[in-house]
Amino acid sequence: MKIVLLSGGSGKRLWPLSNDARSKQFLRVLETSTGERISMLQRVWDQLAAEGFRQDSCIATSKGQVDMIQSQIGSEAEIVIEPEKRDTFPAIALAASYLYSMKDMPLDEVMIVMPVDPFVEQPFFNRLRKLERVVQTSGADLALLGVLPTYPSEKYGYIVPKNMEDNISDYLQVHSFREKPREEEAAKMIRQGALWNCGVFAFRLGFIIDMLIERKLPIHYEEAVRQYGRFLKTSFDYEVVEKTERIVVMPYDGEWKDLGTWNTLTEEIASPLIGKGTLSPDSQNTHVINELDIPVTAIGVSNLIIAASPDGILVSDKEASPRIKELLNSDELRPMVEERRWGRYRVLDFLKYEDGQEVLTKRICIQAGKNLSYQYHHKRKEVWTVIAGSGEMILDGHYRRITTGDVIVIPAQSKHSLKAATDMEIIEVQTGTELVEEDIVRLAMHWEEILQFCFI
Structure with missing residues (x-):
C-alpha cells in the first residue's frame, strides 16, 4: 500500500x-x-x-x-x-x-x-x-x-x-x-x-x-x-x-x-491568544492570533476572530468568517511572509514608481547550517546587509566569509549563494522591474554541489 x-x-x-x-x-x-x-x-x-x-x-x-x-x-x-x-x-x-x-x-x-x-x-x-x-x-x-x-x-x-x-x-x-x-x-x-x-x-x-x-x-x-x-x-x-x-x-x-475556516480552526486552538496582545476576561469565545511585532488588544468582544500578519488584519464574527473568500481580490495580494527549507523571510516594504521601477525590502532569516540555492536574477539588483550572524558566500564563483555589518551588492545576472554558520538575519533591498519570486534561476541546491562553482 x-x-x-x-x-x-x-x-x-x-x-x-x-x-x-x-x-x-x-x-x-x-x-x-x-x-x-x-x-x-x-x-x-x-x-x-x-x-x-x-x-x-x-x-x-x-x-x-x-x-x-x-x-x-x-x-x-x-x-x-x-x-x-x-x-x-x-x-x-x-x-x-x-x-x-x-x-x-x-x-x-x-x-x-x-x-x-x-x-x-x-x-x-x-x-x-x-x-x-x-x-x-x-x-x-x-x-x-x-x-x-x-x-x-x-x-x-x-x-x-x-x-x-x-x-x-x-x-x-x-x-x-x-x-x-x-x-x-x-x-x-x-x-x-x-x-x-x-x-x-x-x-x-x-x-x-x-x-x-x-x-x-x-x-x-x-x-x-x-x-x-x-x-x-x-x-x-x-x-x-x-x-x-x-x-x-x-x-x-x-x-x-476540515479546519478550513476560522470558525472551525479556532475550535481546535487551545490558547485564545497567540502572539503579542491582550484579551480581556469578558471577551468570550474570541481568538486573537497575531504575527506582528505590535500588540493587539481586544476588550469586551465575543465570538470574534482577530488575525494579524504582514499580509493584513482580519476582524470578523466567527460564523461570518468564511465570507472572506468572497471579499478578497487575490490578484491584489502579494504574500508578505514565506517559510522556506532554509528559514523564512518577511517583506518589510514595497514601492512602485511611475517609471516602472520597484523597490522591495525583505528581512531574511537563515537557519544555521542551511543554505540558499546558487541562483541569479534577470530583472533585479540586490543589496544585502548582514544584521546578525555569520556565514560563507559565493558570488560569481568568488568565495568569501561574511558577518554582522557586511554589505554585499549583487548585480542582476550575478550568480550567488550563502550558507549560514550561525543563525543569520539579512536585510535585502531589491531594485528593478517585476520583483517577483519567479525571477529566480537556480543552478544548484546543495552546498557541496555549489562549491564546485567556486574558483577562488
Missing part, C-alpha cells in the same frame, strides 16, 4: 495568516501535549509515523510549496512535484505515474489518496489498512472512506450508499453523491445513511494507469511532467469518482474535521 497526500490550496479562507505561498496546512497554530505549536501537515506526518506509514507515503504538491514542506517535516519526505497547478485529477495521475515508473509499484498494489490536512485522531489511520483490504476483496474499482456525520453540515459533500440497513460487511455499495446540500436536505440524507465525503480514495494502481493509457496520456513520470499541460484540469471527484460504476464506501465512526 502506498499513501499519496495531496497538498494544495490557495489560502484564502484563513487570510491573513494563509496566502498563495502559505496554505492552511502550514500554519503553526495547533498545540501538542507538550505545548509545542505545530501545523496540520506536521500533525498528520507524525500520525502517519505512529502508524508505521511514513516510509510508504509521499506528498503531491506544486513547486511553490516544496520549500515549506521541507522546512516543516524535513528533506527526507518524498515529494511529487507538479510542474504547474492544475487540479486533483492531474495531481493524482502524476503521482500514479511516479509510483509506477520511478518506484516500480506493482499494478495490483493499492494506492490511497488523502488530503494532507485532515484533523483526525489516530484510529483514522488504522482504518486505512482496512480500506486497503476492501479494495482487494470487494471487486470494486474504487473504495472511499465516509465519515458518519455528527450534524447536517452544508459545508461538506455527501456519499449516499445503497441499502445501508441490509449491510453486514465493512463496506457499502455507493448509490450517488451530493455536493454541499442545504441543511434540511442534509438532515434527510443523514437519516437515510449518507456519509460525509472526507476526500479519501483507494484503488489499485492499475486502475489509474489503464485510464491514462486509454486516454493516450503518458504513464512514465518524466514524460508526464513534460506533457502535464495535456492532463485535463479537473477534480478527481468529477473526472473519476462520479463516473465509476463499481464503487464502495467504508464508514468511519470517529472524529474528523
Whole structure:
C-alpha cells in the first residue's frame, strides 16, 4: 500500500495568516501535549509515523510549496512535484505515474489518496489498512472512506450508499453523491445513511494507469511532467469518482474535521491568544492570533476572530468568517511572509514608481547550517546587509566569509549563494522591474554541489 497526500490550496479562507505561498496546512497554530505549536501537515506526518506509514507515503504538491514542506517535516519526505497547478485529477495521475515508473509499484498494489490536512485522531489511520483490504476483496474499482456525520453540515459533500440497513460487511455499495446540500436536505440524507465525503480514495494502481493509457496520456513520470499541460484540469471527484460504476464506501465512526475556516480552526486552538496582545476576561469565545511585532488588544468582544500578519488584519464574527473568500481580490495580494527549507523571510516594504521601477525590502532569516540555492536574477539588483550572524558566500564563483555589518551588492545576472554558520538575519533591498519570486534561476541546491562553482 502506498499513501499519496495531496497538498494544495490557495489560502484564502484563513487570510491573513494563509496566502498563495502559505496554505492552511502550514500554519503553526495547533498545540501538542507538550505545548509545542505545530501545523496540520506536521500533525498528520507524525500520525502517519505512529502508524508505521511514513516510509510508504509521499506528498503531491506544486513547486511553490516544496520549500515549506521541507522546512516543516524535513528533506527526507518524498515529494511529487507538479510542474504547474492544475487540479486533483492531474495531481493524482502524476503521482500514479511516479509510483509506477520511478518506484516500480506493482499494478495490483493499492494506492490511497488523502488530503494532507485532515484533523483526525489516530484510529483514522488504522482504518486505512482496512480500506486497503476492501479494495482487494470487494471487486470494486474504487473504495472511499465516509465519515458518519455528527450534524447536517452544508459545508461538506455527501456519499449516499445503497441499502445501508441490509449491510453486514465493512463496506457499502455507493448509490450517488451530493455536493454541499442545504441543511434540511442534509438532515434527510443523514437519516437515510449518507456519509460525509472526507476526500479519501483507494484503488489499485492499475486502475489509474489503464485510464491514462486509454486516454493516450503518458504513464512514465518524466514524460508526464513534460506533457502535464495535456492532463485535463479537473477534480478527481468529477473526472473519476462520479463516473465509476463499481464503487464502495467504508464508514468511519470517529472524529474528523476540515479546519478550513476560522470558525472551525479556532475550535481546535487551545490558547485564545497567540502572539503579542491582550484579551480581556469578558471577551468570550474570541481568538486573537497575531504575527506582528505590535500588540493587539481586544476588550469586551465575543465570538470574534482577530488575525494579524504582514499580509493584513482580519476582524470578523466567527460564523461570518468564511465570507472572506468572497471579499478578497487575490490578484491584489502579494504574500508578505514565506517559510522556506532554509528559514523564512518577511517583506518589510514595497514601492512602485511611475517609471516602472520597484523597490522591495525583505528581512531574511537563515537557519544555521542551511543554505540558499546558487541562483541569479534577470530583472533585479540586490543589496544585502548582514544584521546578525555569520556565514560563507559565493558570488560569481568568488568565495568569501561574511558577518554582522557586511554589505554585499549583487548585480542582476550575478550568480550567488550563502550558507549560514550561525543563525543569520539579512536585510535585502531589491531594485528593478517585476520583483517577483519567479525571477529566480537556480543552478544548484546543495552546498557541496555549489562549491564546485567556486574558483577562488
